[in-house]
Structures are given as structure tokens and as C-alpha cells.
Amino acid sequence: MKIALIAHDRMKEEIVQLAMAYENIFHEHELFATGTTGQKIMDATSLSVTRFLSGPLGGDQQIGAMIARNEMDLIIFLRDPLTAQPHEPDIIALLRLCDVHKIPFATNLGTAEVLLKALERGELNWREVVHEE
């Protein structure tokens, strides 16, 4: 499965901790991330991550392009709920595209953990059927 990992600056520590805690699961999948998030995950784990541009420079839109082609299977995007972002329209667009294509999308650690456990149990395997269509 193709998984996107994204976190705003104040949430970077949380996403790194998530990547470390679920490293074994993440190893089984293909990982993508915005620039700084991906670098921090690679620095802290043995995971290999395909990095796009940093979010404010277009990274969300690059991931959005994969979602638009229905190529992304799961998004974990730890958004900062307390800080305004200059690229808010890009973030909203990413969310919208996930809804268009029915892509599982977690915006906080609680949901992220539930989705990762579901992934481990094979409950997201329906995504492979989508790819075959």
C-alpha cells in the first residue's frame, strides 16, 4: 500500500514517534511524505520515504496529484489545529480529494493508530481491488 505521512511543524515530534512505534508495519509499505516530515522520519527510523516538496512549497499538492490518480491508499496528516498555515487552500484540497476517492485519512494520532492496526489486519485490502479496476 502507498501511505502518505505529513505533519505540520508543531506535530513533527508526534509523527516521528508514530513512525518509530509502527516501524514494523510501515516497513511493509511504500511511504511518501512532504519534504521536512519525510526527512525527520528517515533520520529517526530505518524507513525509506519518497519525499516531495515541503508543504508550503507545493508538497501537499504533489501528494494530492497522486490522490487524484487514486494512487495513494492511506493518508496520515497530523495537522496543527492551533496555527494558521499559509498554504491552507492546499490542505483543504488534499482533504477534499481524499473524500472524492474515499481514501482513509487520519488527522490525529488516535485515528492514525486505529487505521494502522486495521492496515495490519488486512482491513484496507479493498484498496487493492480499487487498483485492479
Ligand SMILES: O=C(CO)COP(=O)(O)O
Ligand atoms: O506543511 C506541511 C503540510 O501542509 C508539511 O510540510 P513539511 O513536511 O515540509 O514540513
